[in-house]
Amino acid sequence: MKREIRNLLAAAAVAVVTVTGAVVTVAQAGDDGTRKITGTNDAAPGLGWSVDAAAMYGQAFAEFRDPRTGSEFDWGSSGFIAEDDVVVSIVGVSHGGMTLTDPQMFGIDAGNGAVRWQSAADDLGGCAEAPVDGRLVCFTAPLAEDPALVGFDLRTGEVTRTPTDWMVFAIAAHDDRLYVAEGNIEDDDVRLHAGTLADPDAQWSQPFAMGSIWEDDLTQALDVAHGQGLLTLGADVAGFDLDSGRPTWTTRLEGCSRAVPGDGGVVVRFRTECDGYRITGSDAIDSDGRTIVSTEGAGAQNLSFDHPADESLPLVVGDGAYDRRTGERVWTSPDLVAAREPDEYNSDTVRGTAVAVAGDVAILRPGAQTMSGLDLRTGERLWTHDDKRFGTVAALDGPSLLTIDGDGIRAVDTGTGESLWDTPFRKIDDDPDALASDGMLAAPHPGHYVYASSRTMIGLRPLPR
Template sequence: MTPGVRNLVLAAVAALVTGAGAVAVLTQPDDPARKITGTNDAAPGLAWSVDAAATYGGAFAEFRDPANGTEYDVGGAGFIEAGDTLITVIGIADSDMSLREPRMYGFDAETGEKRWQAPAAELGGCADSPVDGTLICYTSVAAENPALIGYDIDTGAITRTPSDWMVFAIAAADDRLYVAEGDVESDDVRVHSGTLADPEAHWSRSFAMGTAWESLSPDALDVSHGQGIFALGADLAGFDLVTGEPTWTGELDGCSRTTATSEALVLRVNTDCDGYRVTSTDIRDRTGRTLATTNQPGVHDLVLDEPADDSIPVLMADTAYDRRDGTVRWSSPDLVYTSPDTGEGPNTRGAATAILGDIALLQDYTAHTMSGLDLRTGQRLWRLESDGFATISAWDTNVAVLTDPTGLRAIDPRTGETVWTTPFRAINADSDALTNNGELLARSPGHFVFCAPRTMIALRPLD
């Protein structure tokens, strides 16, 4: 590993490491779900609770997201949903910013029962969904015996596929594996599609693009929105997921960035490094054609992006554009707000934080409000005061669930009304057991899994 890579990783880890605390008790309530004290009848009950330290058998152990790997302690708590198995890493954070003796665990999603555990040292990262019943990871570039590592999602059995590739990204979609490897500093990189046993079984493609190791983005390879997006430094490329055929190329100037959205669209935010001001934003389709562009500021950083279908427009600044042909559908001043002047003049920001079906949830951090907007018409549906501390973390098609330091709160996206609240302290009296520094997933309506560093819980309807 180059010194630049190590320095970049260590700096990122320093910003993300969290403190550890006392061991709590492992709890797995019997079926049915237990009502949580103080919650209303609409609130889901506690199906199960798993404590990281008790499961691991050591104080200060914490959950980590397998997708971020285990070579360094980066990324925070999380898990990967693999059918009826939840896969997560547990390890102990060391003072040198590594994760000591990390282990991969599989838990039954319905009961919280531990199904298996397996060694998980020296992983550079994992795909965020399984392929052919296996979670596939790759060893770090510093590993003595580089390989692709497969964990059977039912048993945890490990399969190794030795490889001399220098893998730097891995992804999965529609039961296919995608692997990016090569020397990024020599513009000598490839993307392969295949299986664990034969990672180039479907196709292999070379790309004349690269960057410095220390500038390598964790989102270099994206296959989750209907096309492949490869981004290295200033270079961009789109490719067909089935054939690997390159479909378009592009560039990022200055401090620009991209965001992928359905169906197979890319939003490119062109940003001047001087003052980090947005100069323009455009939308590209799967052929690289520019559908729409604007020089108006106001970038929408979406935590959730789940449009109902391709009739739902894409938001840029204060305008909604048809995601099929780029025509203007409507405009609304609610889509942007002005942040306070920090010395370089006021800044216009995008207010949308989530696209949920045909509703956009907006947060104005200057006016301290949250509102809902009908994405088909641009009409504001509601507006409420907001403290600004809550983050929209999950949507089960009925309610949007927000997390804050005190617990979970579900709202109706069409009205803004609070449907239920669940305080963390009502689940676990230890104030450190559950925090908002974690991952929340809606598995189905009323069914949620929340993983904080020390505790993972499942909620489900009481009836």
């Protein structure tokens, strides 16, 4: 397998860099090879490196894929896992959005874009988002010929396989502990285990009488990152203690309802009818299974990004904010709900306006061309701006909220709503499709960003001052 890599660092001293048809115009170059992107302001990061999936893989039409969704099927999700100084992504050639040809796991140096390692990644059902003992841990597809838990050493790419007779369907990791969900979900015969890659049930094992169908999306079945364990299968939801595996509570999702975990071990259940997809209310359930908040009517807050500064900040539900421990209402705001026109897919006439919680600010989208910020502690509106280009909230870097859209990456000050900087994709690569498709952005370190579309991955970092 060829390991060609498009690495722009080699051309730091030139003013115009051309790689596979892409043109990057450089206004100045930093001493460390970071290039200022033409047309950006002084606050904007420079381009540290850029790599092309097809060049890395050695075959045209190869694309980056998120390791969390595995390689058994092609979910079409561009992405990566960034950990310390390495970025890990699966690369393969998609066959009609169904499968990937000869998928490979790549470890890419977050500092310079160089390929550190490459390992075969066939038939993976999924991978945990956090590492365990320095390894990215994945599981083979439930019906794999040689089922195993598979670890990729983040430094070297060395593969460690732990054979198992389990039918694993979900995996997660937290605080260097591995959590594995396995069993026949169609017979309500499920078990959870906690341990290590070498001994995955070393700490505990616990049965759960709950299930679903294999056709369901199981990529979100297991969550351990919000202060308690949460297992969701079909209409069944169960909380569990992370240290012992002890089940702490259960609930049902009626109709088309869904449950979303949040900080402080609070789960928000959106009560939704399948007919017209009408939301009838929202509930907040604490780690003991108590419903501490219950609201009626539409106006559910569907956050695409939920990262409060700490657990003392209230939970936004409906038109108000509530204490995460007691459920006491802290404040209400009419800004949290807005009228909407019902359509064939959604009969609600009211919608929630919050799209993100970033630090101590709730980011609202009250209108198609308006963005606002509310102080989470008081409910006071901090700012409102006309904004025709909002994009998807992707990351938080201190007070900077980063959004992405088809045009580029933008940073907004959460305290004022002012735009801090804007990096257009076409100033990095003049191919309109190189960076604009279904991208993922992460901020692994302050001022340092990694972005990947299906075709291209880039590293942005501060310019030397």
